[in-house]
Amino acid sequence: MAVKDKLKTDLFPTIWCPGCGIGLIMQQLASVMDDLGLDKKNTVLITGIGCTGRMGAYMNFESVYTLHGRTLPVAEAIKTVRPELNVIVVSGDGDMSSIGGNHLLHSIRRNPNITVLCNNNEIYGLTGGQTGPTTPQGIATISSPSGSAFAPINLQGVVNTSPNSYYAKTTVYHQGPMRKAIKEAIEWPGFAFVDIASQCIENNGRRIGFSSANDMLQNYRTQYKAAPAGSTQLDSHQLGIVKGEPATVVGKSTAGSGE
Amino acid sequence: MTKRLVQGNEAVLLGAVKAGANYFAGYPISPSSEILAQASVYASKNPDFRFLQAEDEIASVNAILGASLAGAKSFTATSGPGFSLMQEAVGYGHKVGIPCVIVNVMRVGPGTGMPTMPGQGDLNQTRYGSSGDYTSIVFYPSTVAECFEYAVAAFNAAEESRSPVILLSDAFLGHLNEVVDLDAIEVSVVPRTLEPLASGSTRLFSGVATYADGEPATADSDEYIRQYEESRLNRLDVASRYNCFEYGWNKDSDTLVVAFGITRRIAQPLSPHFALFRPIRIWPTLDKELIEVAERYKKIVVIEGSDGQYANVVERMLFRRVERVPLLGGRMSLEAIREGLDRIGLLPIEPLESGAGSPAQADGSASAVG
Numbered sequence: 001m002a003v004k005d006k007l008k009t010d011l012f013p014t015i016w017c018p019g020c021g022i023g024l025i026m027q028q029l030a031s032v033m034d035d036l037g038l039d040k041k042n043t044v045l046i047t048g049i050g051c052t053g054r055m056g057a058y059m060n061f062e063s064v065y066t067l068h069g070r071t072l073p074v075a076e077a078i079k080t081v082r083p084e085l086n087v088i089v090v091s092g093d094g095d096m097s098s099i100g101g102n103h104l105l106h107s108i109r110r111n112p113n114i115t116v117l118c119n120n121n122e123i124y125g126l127t128g129g130q131t132g133p134t135t136p137q138g139i140a141t142i143s144s145p146s147g148s149a150f151a152p153i154n155l156q157g158v159v160n161t162s163p164n165s166y167y168a169k170t171t172v173y174h175q176g177p178m179r180k181a182i183k184e185a186i187e188w189p190g191f192a193f194v195d196i197a198s199q200c201i202e203n204n205g206r207r208i209g210f211s212s213a214n215d216m217l218q219n220y221r222t223q224y225k226a227a228p229a230g231s232t233q234l235d236s237h238q239l240g241i242v243k244g245e246p247a248t249v250v251g252k253s254t255a256g257s258g259e
Numbered sequence: 260m261t262k263r264l265v266q267g268n269e270a271v272l273l274g275a276v277k278a279g280a281n282y283f284a285g286y287p288i289s290p291s292s293e294i295l296a297q298a299s300v301y302a303s304k305n306p307d308f309r310f311l312q313a314e315d316e317i318a319s320v321n322a323i324l325g326a327s328l329a330g331a332k333s334f335t336a337t338s339g340p341g342f343s344l345m346q347e348a349v350g351y352g353h354k355v356g357i358p359c360v361i362v363n364v365m366r367v368g369p370g371t372g373m374p375t376m377p378g379q380g381d382l383n384q385t386r387y388g389s390s391g392d393y394t395s396i397v398f399y400p401s402t403v404a405e406c407f408e409y410a411v412a413a414f415n416a417a418e419e420s421r422s423p424v425i426l427l428s429d430a431f432l433g434h435l436n437e438v439v440d441l442d443a444i445e446v447s448v449v450p451r452t453l454e455p456l457a458s459g460s461t462r463l464f465s466g467v468a469t470y471a472d473g474e475p476a477t478a479d480s481d482e483y484i485r486q487y488e489e490s491r492l493n494r495l496d497v498a499s500r501y502n503c504f505e506y507g508w509n510k511d512s513d514t515l516v517v518a519f520g521i522t523r524r525i526a527q528p529l530s531p532h533f534a535l536f537r538p539i540r541i542w543p544t545l546d547k548e549l550i551e552v553a554e555r556y557k558k559i560v561v562i563e564g565s566d567g568q569y570a571n572v573v574e575r576m577l578f579r580r581v582e583r584v585p586l587l588g589g590r591m592s593l594e595a596i597r598e599g600l601d602r603i604g605l606l607p608i609e610p611l612e613s614g615a616g617s618p619a620q621a622d623g624s625a626s627a628v629g
Contacts, residue, residue, distance in 0.1 A: 008461070011474060044456050046325075057463050057473040062456045064328060065465040066321070067351050073284075073318040074325035078456065080309050081282060081329035085457055106314035 019213025021198030048095030069099030129203035274410025282331035330455030350389030376589025379564030394494035532607035
């Protein structure tokens with residue numbers, strides 16, 4: 001099957017915990033790549049630090065396993081030097097919006113034609129389960145035993161400061177919509193961000209009352225609802241896509257004057 | 260063949276272009292900002308040369324790493340504080356094996372320091388700034404012509420070693436204007452050595468310790484040692500093609516001055532009274548070359564714009580105490596050097612007749628390539 005050609009199955013089983021959501025993303029990404037004809041000659045993967053970052057090693061592509069938080073500068077430069085390549089960033093919520101937050105703000109301004117898949121599990125999983133920038137306020141983690149002190153970052157808001165970006169909110173439970181969002185994001189002319197709620201049972205879920213990965217997946221099914229068609233803004237726990245104006249000249253934001 | 264007035268920072272950019280550089284990402288910081296500005300102008304006239312003023316130095320250095328993997332000869336330019344921000348990426352570049360050049364036009368530190376005053380206090384940072392063990396290749400010119408020549412050398416050494424090579428300069432040298440004919444400087448350019456991304460393989464460029472197949476090797480000490488030794492020996496081998504130094508002035512003196520960068524130029528009027536050893540390749544150290552020269556001298560004095568960073572290195576190289584003239588707080592002048600020499604009893608007695616001590620031409624380069 002051609003999807004298997006996108007994966008280095010001889011390295012399986014993967015390093016991810018049983019019940020991890022990342023594998024669900026990798027599966028759909030491989031499938032979309034197969035649909036779109038993405039291969040190691042026309043596509044590169046840029047991955048960040050965190051469990052999500054391991055994805056590059058398992059896929060049959062050249063991949064750059066960057067420093068923590070630095071996928072965007074690396075990805076943009078690669079796209080600048082090799083505009084013919086599809087550049088796909090796969091990263092976690094902390095890598096993308098905490099340590100990587102400043103780069104996110106500025107990549108948005110520059111509107112590079114890259115795709116970002118964000119494994120948003122609301123935790124720093126690899127380091128054992130500390131609060132992340134998207135952890136909901138009040139959730140107990142190993143660095144916030146009395147509950148996370150601050151409001152989470154508004155990822156949608158940051159991405160949509162650009163009038164030309166593509167933002168999708170989905171979950172690993174909603175395989176069909178997630179797959180569609182990944183495909184549209186890759187095809188989007190400009191910056192595209194797919195915010196994927198994904199479960200971390202080992203270093204998050206089991207401490208906040210979930211009994212299993214399936215329990216967390218079922219929770220995505222019941223807690224997240226599709227936003228009404230044509231929504232220009234998603235409320236929390238709404239799934240949908242917010243599209244800006246596709247840039248006519250990719251790499252030029254229409255924000256501000258004279259850029 | 261055009262002789263014209265060229266600025267040190269300008270010569271660095273022109274050297275980079277000569278070496279085939281086609282990607283620059285940087286952030287403004289005194290006293291290096293001319294390189295950013297001129298790179299921007301160059302890019303506007305040469306569409307194949309890509310330019311980015313990034314949001315900060317961390318983005319800049321990561322961008323040049325990505326650009327290099329994609330196939331570009333890439334570089335950035337900064338000063339001490341920006342160079343500090345880039346350290347994680349320097350280590351990453353060494354670990355992964357990415358050719359690129361980082362220009363550090365030094366100023367007085369620490370912290371934000373004295374942005375427009377010359378310093379030489381980043382030497383240790385160029386060698387040990389990032390975490391862990393790695394072997395840096397670092398060059399530090401003394402003339403505008405050498406800024407051009409060693410910019411090319413830095414790109415060449417970067418390709419040969421597949422590592423981030425550092426080109427040092429300082430606030431005075433960067434802003435020094437000298438009449439040079441850059442076209443007359445003969446250089447050879449090493450072509451790109453690293454296969455660019457998406458050429459048909461499925462390589463993993465990983466900062467994390469991995470085996471060749473991409474599996475994590477994060478608990479395998481033997482594998483680490485194997486990879487580290489290979490990298491270390493490779494760097495030393497490449498460095499040995501650049502045994503760049505100057506040995507001159509009055510070789511019959513009984514005192515050897517060790518000075519580099521702009522300090523060597525400032526100290527030029529003292530040349531009748533001392534021998535001079537000037538390292539141009541700062542790291543790896545020129546042990547063999549310095550040991551051979553130092554043997555002949557009863558006294559050695561290291562004159563530098565820091566509190567003994569290179570003096571400590573010389574002592575380690577020679578297993579011998581040296582005298583020190585630190586030029587601190589940006590006060591890098593002949594007068595400051597003379598005061599420093601006087602403090603340690605090494606101030607030469609000038610003969611009464613004229614000629615001695617007059618400002619000689621700063622021809623600078625007698626770079627002996629081994």
